[in-house]
Each structure stands twice: as C-alpha cells, then as structure tokens.
Amino acid sequence: MCAVGVLAGTGAAPAVLHAQTDPYVEGKLLLADDDWVQALEVWERGAQALARRGEYDPRIGVAYIEVATEHQATGFYETASELFVQGFSGTNMERYEPAVIAEAQRILPLLDPDDDDDEVPVWEEMIKKRDPALIRRIKRFWIEKDPTPGTAFNERLIEHWERIAYARRNFTLQKDSPYDTDDRGTIYVKYGPPDKSQAGIMGADDFELRVRTPNNGGSRFADTRRELRRYDFHPQYEVWGYDELNGQDVTWFLFGNYEATGPFRLLKSPRELIHPSAWSPSSRNATPGNVKAAYYMELFIYGELAKIGGPYARRHSQLETYWDRMQGAQFRLAPNEESLEAFSLRFKQEDDFGPEYPAEVAVISDYEGPLREMELVATATRVLEGDEPRLIITALSSPRSSLPGVRALERYKLDDGTIRHTLIVRDEALNEVGRINERVSSETGDISTFTLRHIARPMHFTVLGEIVCCGEDRRRDRRLYPGQAHFMPGPPLSTDPAHLEISDVVTGLPIPDEFDPADLVFPLVPSRTVWRRDPLRVYLEAYHLQPAADGVHRMRADFRLVRVEGQREILDLDHPPVTLTVDLESQAPVAKRVFDINVRDQVIGHYRLEVTITDLVSGESKTRQVGLHLIQ
Structure with a gap:
C-alpha cells in the first residue's frame, strides 16, 4: 500500500505527506501488514516528537486507541488515553478537518438533548461550520468525562472505544452510523x-x-x-x-x-x-x-x-x-x-x-450518569476584592449533610480517613498547568474554598474529591471519590469604578446547624439543586455604585425565576414565573446582599434565575443568570 492511498481516506494532502515524514501514515502502513504492535510504537514516538515541537495530530490518537481497543490490548490503554486527548490540543482544523469532524460526530449521540446548556445544537452548529474550536471542545469533552482526572488513564474514554470495537465486530448490516456500524452500534x-x-x-x-x-x-x-x-x-x-x-x-x-x-x-x-x-x-x-x-x-x-x-x-x-x-x-x-x-x-x-417508557438518560456507563454513587457540590464565582478580580471555587462533600445532590454521602462513615479536594487548573489549550490539594475533615463539614487571582486568559478548572483512608498500604486503602465538577468561567469582572459591575449569582440553602458559618465564604451552602420545601437563598455583590447627593448608594434588584427546557422558557399559566423587586441602600459603593425566595409553590424541574441590578443613581443595569434544579 502506498502512502498516498492511506492519506486519501483521511482527507489529508497526499501530495506533500509521506510515510517517512508522517508518523500517522507510517503506522497505517505497518497496520496494513498486520504489525499492529509496531504501529502503536510508531504512533507513540511520533506523537511525542510532534508534541515537543508544539504540534499535534488528532489522527494519531484516534488510530492508537482504535487499534488498542480492537485488540483488547489493555497494557496500551493508559497511553491510548494520553495520546487521544493530547491529539486534540492543536488548532490546525484545515489539515485535520476529516478526523476532527468524524470524532465530533461520534460524540453527538452521547449528548443529552434535554441538557440545560443546549449542547446538541451547539455541537451541530460547530460541525456544520467546520469550526476550528471543535478541536479543543472535543478535548474538553473527554477531559470532563474522565472519572479519574488525577491519573492518565481515562476509563470512560476506553469504555467508549471498547464499545465501538465490539459494535464494529457485531453490528455491520449497514455502515452508516458515526461508528461505521448499523443503528444497533449507536445504541x-x-x-x-x-x-x-x-x-x-x-x-x-x-x-x-x-x-x-x-x-x-x-x-x-x-x-x-x-x-x-x-x-x-x-x-x-x-x-x-x-x-x-x-x-x-x-x-x-x-x-x-x-x-x-x-x-x-x-x-x-x-x-x-x-x-x-x-x-x-x-x-x-x-x-x-x-x-x-x-x-x-x-x-x-x-x-x-x-x-x-x-x-x-x-x-x-x-x-x-x-x-x-x-x-x-x-x-x-x-x-x-x-x-x-x-x-x-x-x-x-x-x-x-408518545412511546411507552422512552429513554430518559443519554448514556449508561460505569463511570458517569445515574450510576455514580456520590456527587460533589461545587461552584465557581467571579468577584472583586478591592480592585482585584478574583475567582472563588467552593467544594462541598459532607457525609452528614442532607443537601440535595449529596444525600448518598450519608452512607459513608469516614472515621478512619479524610476527604481531599483537588483543584486542577488547565490553560486555554486545556493542558494542565497546576493543581492545588486540600484535605478536609468530616468534623468541619468537608468544605474547601480556593480563591484565585482571575487572569484575563481563558482557563479550565476541575474540582475532584477523593476519600483518603489511613492504613499500612495507603495506595490500596485509598478509595476514589468520583464526584467532580468542571468550570470555564467568563472573563474577569471589570475594575472600572465609573461603571456598575456585579458578581456571579450564588445560589444554595440557608446554613444548617451542623455547619460552621466561618467555614463558608458566602452566607449560604452553595448548591444548584434545591428542595422545593426549602427557601432558595441567593447571594450577590454589586460594585462601583454611584453615590446620590446625600452620599447614599441606591440600587434595585429584580429577580425572575422561570421554568425552562434547555434554553426555552415553559409557559405555565398555573405556575407563572416568580418575580421579585427589592430596593436597597448602601453606605459604600460595594453592596453584598443575601435574599431568600419561596419556591414551595413551584413545580419540580429545571429553572433559570435571572437577577438584574440597577444603579438608581447612574441608571446602569447588569444582569446575571444561573441554572437551577428544583426537586421534591
């Protein structure tokens, strides 16, 4: 087989690439001769050489994990995880468009069409436009699906490709799905x-x-x-x-x-x-x-x-x-x-x-979705401290708490260990640039707060929790705590004193007796899942308020809580949106306020809370919004 023939199937430029200079092609030639182990070695060396030059080829990572899982070569799985994610670190969409689009289309069936962030139409539009941002969006997707981000091995990614390999062996009456199978393969x-x-x-x-x-x-x-x-x-x-x-x-x-x-x-x-x-x-x-x-x-x-x-x-x-x-x-x-x-x-x-008992989950996996035993409650909030933009990330995982989303933790008794919260920081290319560890004890509520200087460059954050137990063999006794959360915050808040600025909206519940308020940076226990019987507590900060003639700063807070499906509002005459307007005064140009909203009469479901702050002196307004889940 000649190098040109291999490249024609990938959409790359066969006239300028040859096996001697393209490790992907060299590996494909070895694979054609049934030397798949040597092909994996060539791809690994090639990917490492490219990375040293700051270059990345997504075809190599895809081919490596495809071959490794096809042959059930478990000894190669950790490297497969690394090379796959590394391959989607670049921005060269023009050269690698077919490989990028093919991987994006393999991700589409895994997305939840009822997701609050409307992920499906976003991905579909990016695929349609051949958006170069797809490359790193793919990388982010698989980073955030990794149940063990503290290790190189991505179990969810391997599970996904093992299923693809099985489907390709067994479900090929057609080959028109994104996985080169019939529709049974997709399911x-x-x-x-x-x-x-x-x-x-x-x-x-x-x-x-x-x-x-x-x-x-x-x-x-x-x-x-x-x-x-x-x-x-x-x-x-x-x-x-x-x-x-x-x-x-x-x-x-x-x-x-x-x-x-x-x-x-x-x-x-x-x-x-x-x-x-x-x-x-x-x-x-x-x-x-x-x-x-x-x-x-x-x-x-x-x-x-x-x-x-x-x-x-x-x-x-x-x-x-x-x-x-x-x-x-x-x-x-x-x-x-x-x-x-x-x-x-x-x-x-x-x-x-109205099919009977339709699917209500997008995937079933040993590593995500409803099969998780515990959940981590974490939030990322943009604030100003003086003239400095800050990002405050909180993590909560309390075995003693009855907070929504962490009730499963009540099953665990941590008498012989502690919880370690880890904040993993990644740069714009989603490469890890640092991590911060903090151990917390069940006796203090299992709360961690990470306060970071908020720089102007895009950053990605992962919060991970692990239960760390004591014992002679610490590695054996350590049990993974699978709860994790991911954030890509917006730009830093403005420090211009001439214009109104407001923090992100923080939502949660009133502080229960078992928590020490001193352990919380905000006057609530953060959560975006709220019991209907409990008041919804909302906290925000307003900055750069202008003084009136009497030196007092006046503002108005308008709240609107509306039920949604994705980004679409649900019109319900029996349960109209909750609206609330409050006029406030402050002796300082910074106002920090907490509000409790009664949601007892609302139906369960997903909601969007919109908060608009208006400076009554300057007339400026700013709006923030946050998604919530109201449960019974």
Missing part, C-alpha cells in the same frame, strides 16, 4: 449490552395463514394464501430492551429492514417493517376479507414481537382478540378495514409522539 455505544433481546426473520407461517384465511372447503382460499405471501418479504429484525433507561419500566428499541426490504436500521414503529405494496388498494384482491394486506402483515409482525413481551405483547393481544371475535362470533372472513386502520394508526401515533 450499543450509548447504553452497552441490552438486558433483553430477540432477533429473527418476520413472516407468517402456514398455521397462521390457515387461521386467518380459512379454507371452508374451497380451493380459492389456498390461492389466496399464495397471493398473500407476495406481500410477506420476511424482513430481518432485532429488538432490545433496557431496564435502566427509564425509572418505570423497560425501554425498547426495534431494528429491522425498513419497509421490509430497505436498510437495516432503528425503527420508530413495527409498521415500518411492512412493504409499501401491502398498503396499496390493489392488495385487497389478495385477501379473503377484502382488506389491505398490510393489516394481515401487522398482525403477524406483532405475533412475532409478542414473544419478548412489553407493549408488543399487549398490542398483539388486542389485535388477536379483535380478529378472533370478528372471525368467530361474527362469522366474517376478516374485521372491517376501518377498525383495523384505527388500531394501526393508534399504535403508530403512540410510537411517533
């Missing part, structure tokens, strides 16, 4: 192996046909059965069920040949397994009841799917009961077509607009 990468499954070939056997096309002593019905089989194309199908995607019951996914002979894909409804010809009016000529052949096919399809249970069994029971009643008590050859159409359309509408 497998998102959720792992199903809890229930059934596969086979659709179609009516002779017994079913005889039941639904009775002979009654005439040869015409035998001919009818042969005619009816013309519309039975025996599509392949597979159905998967997952127990943990919905809090109520099993979530089902149906795959099959679209319209009986089309591509094998994820289907919305069993109707999509029926060939279009069976819906044609002329198909009535092939059925003894003079109804479209599609309604016979639908009955047979539900009969096959009923074997796995769930909604398919219930629907088949309804159809079978109706057919039996019409063909038995009514002595009809088939039910009337209008009734069968009503059944069919009702089932289709349920599948299209």
Whole structure:
C-alpha cells in the first residue's frame, strides 16, 4: 500500500505527506501488514516528537486507541488515553478537518438533548461550520468525562472505544452510523449490552395463514394464501430492551429492514417493517376479507414481537382478540378495514409522539450518569476584592449533610480517613498547568474554598474529591471519590469604578446547624439543586455604585425565576414565573446582599434565575443568570 492511498481516506494532502515524514501514515502502513504492535510504537514516538515541537495530530490518537481497543490490548490503554486527548490540543482544523469532524460526530449521540446548556445544537452548529474550536471542545469533552482526572488513564474514554470495537465486530448490516456500524452500534455505544433481546426473520407461517384465511372447503382460499405471501418479504429484525433507561419500566428499541426490504436500521414503529405494496388498494384482491394486506402483515409482525413481551405483547393481544371475535362470533372472513386502520394508526401515533417508557438518560456507563454513587457540590464565582478580580471555587462533600445532590454521602462513615479536594487548573489549550490539594475533615463539614487571582486568559478548572483512608498500604486503602465538577468561567469582572459591575449569582440553602458559618465564604451552602420545601437563598455583590447627593448608594434588584427546557422558557399559566423587586441602600459603593425566595409553590424541574441590578443613581443595569434544579 502506498502512502498516498492511506492519506486519501483521511482527507489529508497526499501530495506533500509521506510515510517517512508522517508518523500517522507510517503506522497505517505497518497496520496494513498486520504489525499492529509496531504501529502503536510508531504512533507513540511520533506523537511525542510532534508534541515537543508544539504540534499535534488528532489522527494519531484516534488510530492508537482504535487499534488498542480492537485488540483488547489493555497494557496500551493508559497511553491510548494520553495520546487521544493530547491529539486534540492543536488548532490546525484545515489539515485535520476529516478526523476532527468524524470524532465530533461520534460524540453527538452521547449528548443529552434535554441538557440545560443546549449542547446538541451547539455541537451541530460547530460541525456544520467546520469550526476550528471543535478541536479543543472535543478535548474538553473527554477531559470532563474522565472519572479519574488525577491519573492518565481515562476509563470512560476506553469504555467508549471498547464499545465501538465490539459494535464494529457485531453490528455491520449497514455502515452508516458515526461508528461505521448499523443503528444497533449507536445504541450499543450509548447504553452497552441490552438486558433483553430477540432477533429473527418476520413472516407468517402456514398455521397462521390457515387461521386467518380459512379454507371452508374451497380451493380459492389456498390461492389466496399464495397471493398473500407476495406481500410477506420476511424482513430481518432485532429488538432490545433496557431496564435502566427509564425509572418505570423497560425501554425498547426495534431494528429491522425498513419497509421490509430497505436498510437495516432503528425503527420508530413495527409498521415500518411492512412493504409499501401491502398498503396499496390493489392488495385487497389478495385477501379473503377484502382488506389491505398490510393489516394481515401487522398482525403477524406483532405475533412475532409478542414473544419478548412489553407493549408488543399487549398490542398483539388486542389485535388477536379483535380478529378472533370478528372471525368467530361474527362469522366474517376478516374485521372491517376501518377498525383495523384505527388500531394501526393508534399504535403508530403512540410510537411517533408518545412511546411507552422512552429513554430518559443519554448514556449508561460505569463511570458517569445515574450510576455514580456520590456527587460533589461545587461552584465557581467571579468577584472583586478591592480592585482585584478574583475567582472563588467552593467544594462541598459532607457525609452528614442532607443537601440535595449529596444525600448518598450519608452512607459513608469516614472515621478512619479524610476527604481531599483537588483543584486542577488547565490553560486555554486545556493542558494542565497546576493543581492545588486540600484535605478536609468530616468534623468541619468537608468544605474547601480556593480563591484565585482571575487572569484575563481563558482557563479550565476541575474540582475532584477523593476519600483518603489511613492504613499500612495507603495506595490500596485509598478509595476514589468520583464526584467532580468542571468550570470555564467568563472573563474577569471589570475594575472600572465609573461603571456598575456585579458578581456571579450564588445560589444554595440557608446554613444548617451542623455547619460552621466561618467555614463558608458566602452566607449560604452553595448548591444548584434545591428542595422545593426549602427557601432558595441567593447571594450577590454589586460594585462601583454611584453615590446620590446625600452620599447614599441606591440600587434595585429584580429577580425572575422561570421554568425552562434547555434554553426555552415553559409557559405555565398555573405556575407563572416568580418575580421579585427589592430596593436597597448602601453606605459604600460595594453592596453584598443575601435574599431568600419561596419556591414551595413551584413545580419540580429545571429553572433559570435571572437577577438584574440597577444603579438608581447612574441608571446602569447588569444582569446575571444561573441554572437551577428544583426537586421534591
């Protein structure tokens, strides 16, 4: 294989790159000769050489982790994690666009469409525009999915690529998904192996046909059965069920040949397994009841799917009961077509607009989502201290607290150890530039506060918590505390005394008795998840207020709490937005205020709190907003 052939598949410029100068190509040539171990070594050396020159090739990291997981070479997994993330450190979108776009498209199915930050449309727009910022957005995504950011090994990333490798070995009736698989591959990468499954070939056997096309002593019905089989194309199908995607019951996914002979894909409804010809009016000529052949096919399809249970069994029971009643008590050859159409359309509408027990989580993983045992409550707040912009990061993980989001911590008793909070600081390229460790004791509330000078350059912060226990073998006794939080704060606050400035909004709960207020930098316990029965406490600071003629500084605070889905407001006449206006005075140009808002009458869900501060002397206004989750 020549180097040009390899590069043509990647979208790079084959005229200027050769195996001797391009480690990615050299590795691909070795891989073509089945020397995958040597290929990994070439890619590792090549990536290191590029990094020393401040250059990065995302193709190398992707190829390395792809080959390592394909061969289940666990000894290479740590290096695979490092090289993959390192490869997305650059900005050369023009040269590596195909590799970057392909990886972004592999991430898209993992995103939650109901996320408060509207991540899906943001990613889709960046992919559409071929935005160079995609490179580091990919790096940030996988950094923030790493359950152990204190180590080089990214377990979630490896799990993801192991699933891709498995899907590529087993689900390739089509290769039109982002993972070069059929749609089963996409579902497998998102959720792992199903809890229930059934596969086979659709179609009516002779017994079913005889039941639904009775002979009654005439040869015409035998001919009818042969005619009816013309519309039975025996599509392949597979159905998967997952127990943990919905809090109520099993979530089902149906795959099959679209319209009986089309591509094998994820289907919305069993109707999509029926060939279009069976819906044609002329198909009535092939059925003894003079109804479209599609309604016979639908009955047979539900009969096959009923074997796995769930909604398919219930629907088949309804159809079978109706057919039996019409063909038995009514002595009809088939039910009337209008009734069968009503059944069919009702089932289709349920599948299209209100599927039973749909997936409520974007992924199932051993390292993220609902399977985490504990959560870390952390916030990042921009403030001014004198004329200096500051960033205050707080971390809370209390086994004794009943705060939302940390109730699971009550199971843990830390009599023989402490919690260590670690703040990992990364630069604009998302390369680590430092870390700060702080040990805290359960006796003091397990609260850490990191106060940093807020520089103008973009920075990324990770807060990590670990339970550190005592013992002879400290490494063995250390248990990872998987809660973590990530922040990319906005620019530093303005220090211009001529213009109004306000801090970020801090939300949480009134300080409970078990906490010492001296351990908290703000007069609340920070949290963005709030029990509905508790007051929502809000804290903010206003700077550079202008004095009135009497020397007093006056401002107005306007609050608006509105329920949202993503960024879209939900209009609810029974539960309109909560609004509050407060006029305040201050003897100084800096005002620090705390407010309690009653949310007892609000429905549970996601909210956006908007706070506008107006300097009543200068007339200037500034608004901050923050997302909240109100729970029962």
